Amino acid sequence: xxxxxxxxxxEIKKFxxxxxxxxxxxxKFKPLHHMNPCRLDYIIKQIEIEFNRSTTNQNAFNGIxxxxxxxxxxxxxxxxxxxxxxxxxxxxxxxxxxxxxxHAKQSGLDIHYKVATAESLLEDGKQFDAxxxxxxxxxxxxxxxxxxxxxxxxxxxxxxICSTINRTSKxxxxxxxxxxxxxxxxxxxxxxxxxxxxxxxxxxxxxxAELEVVDKRGFxxxxxxxxxxxxxxxxxxxxxxxxxxxx
Amino acid sequence: MxxxxxxxxxxxxxxxxxxxxxxxxxxLDVTIIEPKKITSRGLSSFDGRAYALALTTQKMFNAxxxxxxxxINSEPILDIKIDAPNDNVNKANxxxxxxxxxxxxxxNPMGYILEDRHLRKYLFSQLKSFKNINIMDESCITxxxxxxxxxxxxxxxxxxxKSNLIIGCDGxxxxxxxxxxxxxxxWNYNQTSLVCAIDHEKPHNxxxxxxxxxxxxxxxxxxxxxxxxxxxxxxxxxxxxxSQLNKKDYIKNLNSKINLNLGEISLSGKQFSYPLTLNLxxxxxxxxxxxxGDSARGIHPLAGQGLNLGLRDVASIGEIIxxxxxxxxxxxxxxxxxxxxxxxxxxxxxxAATTDIINKTFSNNSIILKPITNLGLRVLNKNRFLKKxxxxxxxxxxxxxxxxxxxxxx
Numbered sequence: 001x002x003x004x005x006x007x008x009x010x011e012i013k014k015f016x017x018x019x020x021x022x023x024x025x026x027x028k029f030k031p032l033h034h035m036n037p038c039r040l041d042y043i044i045k046q047i048e049i050e051f052n053r054s055t056t057n058q059n060a061f062n063g064i065x066x067x068x069x070x071x072x073x074x075x076x077x078x079x080x081x082x083x084x085x086x087x088x089x090x091x092x093x094x095x096x097x098x099x100x101x102x103h104a105k106q107s108g109l110d111i112h113y114k115v116a117t118a119e120s121l122l123e124d125g126k127q128f129d130a131x132x133x134x135x136x137x138x139x140x141x142x143x144x145x146x147x148x149x150x151x152x153x154x155x156x157x158x159x160x161i162c163s164t165i166n167r168t169s170k171x172x173x174x175x176x177x178x179x180x181x182x183x184x185x186x187x188x189x190x191x192x193x194x195x196x197x198x199x200x201x202x203x204x205x206x207x208x209a210e211l212e213v214v215d216k217r218g219f220x221x222x223x224x225x226x227x228x229x230x231x232x233x234x235x236x237x238x239x240x241x242x243x244x245x246x247x
Numbered sequence: 248m249x250x251x252x253x254x255x256x257x258x259x260x261x262x263x264x265x266x267x268x269x270x271x272x273x274x275l276d277v278t279i280i281e282p283k284k285i286t287s288r289g290l291s292s293f294d295g296r297a298y299a300l301a302l303t304t305q306k307m308f309n310a311x312x313x314x315x316x317x318x319i320n321s322e323p324i325l326d327i328k329i330d331a332p333n334d335n336v337n338k339a340n341x342x343x344x345x346x347x348x349x350x351x352x353x354x355n356p357m358g359y360i361l362e363d364r365h366l367r368k369y370l371f372s373q374l375k376s377f378k379n380i381n382i383m384d385e386s387c388i389t390x391x392x393x394x395x396x397x398x399x400x401x402x403x404x405x406x407x408x409k410s411n412l413i414i415g416c417d418g419x420x421x422x423x424x425x426x427x428x429x430x431x432x433x434w435n436y437n438q439t440s441l442v443c444a445i446d447h448e449k450p451h452n453x454x455x456x457x458x459x460x461x462x463x464x465x466x467x468x469x470x471x472x473x474x475x476x477x478x479x480x481x482x483x484x485x486x487x488x489x490s491q492l493n494k495k496d497y498i499k500n501l502n503s504k505i506n507l508n509l510g511e512i513s514l515s516g517k518q519f520s521y522p523l524t525l526n527l528x529x530x531x532x533x534x535x536x537x538x539x540g541d542s543a544r545g546i547h548p549l550a551g552q553g554l555n556l557g558l559r560d561v562a563s564i565g566e567i568i569x570x571x572x573x574x575x576x577x578x579x580x581x582x583x584x585x586x587x588x589x590x591x592x593x594x595x596x597x598x599a600a601t602t603d604i605i606n607k608t609f610s611n612n613s614i615i616l617k618p619i620t621n622l623g624l625r626v627l628n629k630n631r632f633l634k635k636x637x638x639x640x641x642x643x644x645x646x647x648x649x650x651x652x653x654x655x656x657x
Contacts, residue, residue, distance in 0.1 A: 023580075024581075025580065025581050025582035025585070026581065026585075033582050036582075037574060037576070040574045040575065040576070041574065044573070044574060044575070055573035055574075055575075056273070056274070056573065057274070058274055060573075078575070078577075079574060079575025079576055080575060081575070082575040082576075082577075083575040106395040106396050107395075107396045107577065108395075108396070108397075
């Protein structure tokens with residue numbers, strides 16, 4: 001018994017350390033933390049519009065079922081939970097789940113995390129009001145089928161927010177320069193430029209899945225303010241779309 | 248058992264109470280801890296001690312819905328006259344004259360003068376209307392530790408508080424800044440401010456005066472009626488001498504310095520004195536702690552910017568916390584607190600350095616420097632553009648302004 005426990009303790013310590021690393025805004029994941037407010041502002045705005053809520057009220061997202069695909073350490077899941085949503089966070093990388101669970105527990109947040117893919121979730125039969133599909137689509141084998149699967153996970157009138165990276169000469173140079181900063185936070189070599197998706201291609205996949213695109217814009221890093229901002233025009237590297245499932 | 252609160256404010260000061268009201272109005276749960284009785288801090292016997300409220304500060308009080316209650320006791324500043332170091336102040340024209348009509352966009356006054364006692368009384372009276380402000384007075388923070396995304400504070404009364412964030416509003420000897428190990432540095436000016444209020448025979452016509460004397464600046468700030476508040480700076484030795492004079496000699500001494508065509512003057516209330524120091528904290532933030540106002544830095548009160556700067560901190564941290572809260576972020580996280588530090592740090596150092604340099608430049612008898620400063624002021628007075636930007640700076644209208652200071656809600 002004591003031996004088992006000490007192994008548990010060691011495991012817990014390890015996950016606590018990894019969670020601390022994920023959540024250290026000045027550490028390894030600094031670029032992600034830097035971008036997070038901009039992503040959150042966009043996501044929150046879209047959910048506010050679709051479900052007629054206002055975050056000036058406490059627990060604004062009460063009763064909204066949110067699925068965060070590729071949740072990582074929970075950088076989007078936790079804010080959504082704090083706003084009152086019922087959050088399910090999934091990641092195909094098994095090691096991320098205990099990290100996210102550890103941190104949520106420390107933050108006193110109730111989030112349902114599990115190792116899963118969109119496909120495996122379909123078998124559970126649960127549907128969601130909102131799906132956060134942030135920088136996942138460029139990593140999956142068959143993006144077209146993947147978006148279709150996501151659409152099936154959505155309740156009627158549900159909303160999917162999907163961001164990815166454009167396949168342009170600009171993103172190519174950023175990729176070969178190893179500017180993972182702009183492309184996101186993943187370790188070098190994670191991104192394969194050929195798998196990047198042009199906005200038209202993504203919009204096609206979305207309408208193919210019988211969702212309706214209601215908004216699209218770019219995420220750009222303002223080099224002077226050193227802040228991420230959304231842009232109506234510049235979708236040349238990072239961009240995001242919002243689509244709804246017709247009733 | 249720990250008492251739960253979102254934001255723990257250390258210090259029932261003007262900054263602390265204003266911040267509590269701002270956060271509470273936006274739905275946050277706030278606790279104020281204060282060593283003295285909170286009702287006693289809401290009262291002030293400092294008859295005559297007054298603040299020059301920048302226009303932005305007035306806009307902030309307006310947005311917080313408390314300006315109407317403060318307005319009745321405030322005197323608008325319609326003119327500011329600045330005089331250079333010269334023994335002869337009887338000249339008809341001041342070297343620098345600002346009129347509120349030069350302020351471009353509107354015809355608002357350049358600011359307001361409001362006595363400390365009126366500000367405190369009204370501000371503190373607002374506290375009771377908020378259910379989400381919890382007051383724990385007659386208690387001090389003795390220790391805090393950070394664990395699992397929260398700050399756990401221990402009070403002298405034995406009570407314990409769990410919060411997301413602690414904000415220090417407890418002045419230049421901030422206890423929380425010390426506990427959080429944020430180092431203090433600064434220097435002494437070897438100057439003392441003498442503060443009093445005067446009654447005068449003739450009206451002040453809503454004009455504020457700043458006279459630069461070799462010994463230090465004198466500010467004459469218009470109060471409602473035929474009264475003015477005096478902030479009069481002398482070197483420590485002279486100040487000590489003047490402080491112990493009887494009322495008659497005190498006034499005689501003052502009169503010899505100002506001579507402003509106000510007619511017969513007499514003391515209205517008591518005299519006070521404050522030694523001048525400049526102190527800065529090494530950081531504005533620490534682990535789940537942010538410092539506001541004098542707890543972060545006390546500047547030379549030359550341009551009356553202490554209160555305004557402190558309330559600018561309040562508006563900034565308030566905006567950052569409220570925005571983070573609506574974004575579902577952890578309001579006490581380093582990522583959030585860094586935004587506050589970045590926003591405030593630059594402006595604060597600029598302001599502290601500028602007032603320090605102005606004071607050092609004017610407080611001298613150097614035969615070389617004096618003609619230069621006089622010439623500088625004359626040139627400045629002729630240049631409308633420079634004047635406008637200077638007055639906008641003093642009015643707090645320059646820089647990246649928090650929403651509240653623009654009179655907007657967050």
